[in-house]
Amino acid sequence: MTDFQIDGFDLAAFVASTLAEDLGEGLPGGGHDVTSESVIPADARFSGVMDSRDAITVAGLPVAEAFFRALDPAILIERLVEDGDRVAAGSDLMRLTGNARAMLTAERSALNTVQHLSGIATMVRAYVDAMDNPQCTLLDTRKTIPGLRHLEKYAVRMGGAANHRMGLWDAAMIKDNHVLVAGNVGEAVRRARAAGVKDIICEVDRIDQIEPALEAGATRLLLDNMPPDTLREAVALVAGRVPTEASGGINLDTIKAKAATGVNYVSVGRLTQSAPAADIGLDFTPL
Incomplete structure (x- = not known):
C-alpha cells in the first residue's frame, strides 16, 4: 500500500473490496482472472505507461498505485505527476514494471478510479477558473x-x-x-x-x-x-x-x-x- 491517507477512509479495505467485486470472490467459479490466467504465463512481465488523452487535473494516482501493489508488492511504480497537477492532453502520469497478470488484473479498477476522480477534479478546476x-x-x-x-x-x-x-x-x-x-x-x-x-x-x-x-x-x-x-x-x-x-x-x-x-x-x-x-x-x- 501507499502512504496515502484520508480521514475516515480505509484504502486497504477499498482496494480489497473493489478487486473482490471484479474477481467475483464468493461466487461460483469466481475468485480469479480467467483471461489473464489462461492467456498470460505466470512469470511474464510487463512495463506500462498510464497517460491522459485529455487535458485534466489529476486525482487518484495513489489509489491506482495501491491496486497494483496489492497484487504485486514488488512492482516498480514511478509517478510522473502528482494529484492536483494540471496536465496537457497526451501527458504520461505513471510508469509501471511488474508481473503481467497482476497488472492486467488491477488495470480496470485502477483506471476506473483515476478516470472518475480526475474527472471530478477537472470539472472543479473549470468552476474555480x-x-x-x-x-x-x-x-x-x-x-x-x-x-x-x-x-x-x-x-x-x-x-x-x-x-x-x-x-x-x-x-x-x-x-x-x-x-x-x-x-x-x-x-x-x-x-x-x-x-x-x-x-x-x-x-x-x-x-x-x-x-x-x-x-x-x-x-x-x-x-x-x-x-x-x-x-x-x-x-x-x-x-x-x-x-x-x-x-x-x-x-x-x-x-x-x-x-x-x-x-x-x-x-x-x-x-x-x-x-x-x-x-x-x-x-x-x-x-
Missing part, C-alpha cells in the same frame, strides 16, 4: 456516489475547491422539509440549537426568512436559488453576521455573477454528481 474570485470559496455537496464520498471529496480538494459538510453528522443542514415539519425557519433553527448542535446551516429561499433564522441562532445561511440581485440584497442584510452561501442554479455560465455578489461560498452539486470521467489509458509492453 470560471468563478475567478479568490474572495469566494467553491464547495461541493453530499451528492456523491454511495461508498465513494471520501474519495470524491478528496478529488474536489485536488481540483482547488473545499468540502461542504462530510455527512449528516458534522453540521445541521436545515432545508425546506425540516422547516415544513417544524413550522417555520426560526423554530427549526431553535430546535437544532436546543439540541446542542454547534454548526447550523439554514437554507432560506426568501429575504423575509433571513432575520428569523439569524435570531434563532443559525451559524451559516444557504441562500437558495436566488438571482444575483437578490443575493446582493441578502448579503447586505446579513451584514457579515454569519457566512453566506449561494446554491442552486449555478453552472459555468452563472457562477461568476453569483460569486461576485459578496457571498462567502458557492456550492455546486454537479461537481460530484455529474462530472464526466477523464479519458485515461494504460498501455503495456511485454518484457
Whole structure:
C-alpha cells in the first residue's frame, strides 16, 4: 500500500473490496482472472505507461498505485505527476514494471478510479477558473456516489475547491422539509440549537426568512436559488453576521455573477454528481 491517507477512509479495505467485486470472490467459479490466467504465463512481465488523452487535473494516482501493489508488492511504480497537477492532453502520469497478470488484473479498477476522480477534479478546476474570485470559496455537496464520498471529496480538494459538510453528522443542514415539519425557519433553527448542535446551516429561499433564522441562532445561511440581485440584497442584510452561501442554479455560465455578489461560498452539486470521467489509458509492453 501507499502512504496515502484520508480521514475516515480505509484504502486497504477499498482496494480489497473493489478487486473482490471484479474477481467475483464468493461466487461460483469466481475468485480469479480467467483471461489473464489462461492467456498470460505466470512469470511474464510487463512495463506500462498510464497517460491522459485529455487535458485534466489529476486525482487518484495513489489509489491506482495501491491496486497494483496489492497484487504485486514488488512492482516498480514511478509517478510522473502528482494529484492536483494540471496536465496537457497526451501527458504520461505513471510508469509501471511488474508481473503481467497482476497488472492486467488491477488495470480496470485502477483506471476506473483515476478516470472518475480526475474527472471530478477537472470539472472543479473549470468552476474555480470560471468563478475567478479568490474572495469566494467553491464547495461541493453530499451528492456523491454511495461508498465513494471520501474519495470524491478528496478529488474536489485536488481540483482547488473545499468540502461542504462530510455527512449528516458534522453540521445541521436545515432545508425546506425540516422547516415544513417544524413550522417555520426560526423554530427549526431553535430546535437544532436546543439540541446542542454547534454548526447550523439554514437554507432560506426568501429575504423575509433571513432575520428569523439569524435570531434563532443559525451559524451559516444557504441562500437558495436566488438571482444575483437578490443575493446582493441578502448579503447586505446579513451584514457579515454569519457566512453566506449561494446554491442552486449555478453552472459555468452563472457562477461568476453569483460569486461576485459578496457571498462567502458557492456550492455546486454537479461537481460530484455529474462530472464526466477523464479519458485515461494504460498501455503495456511485454518484457
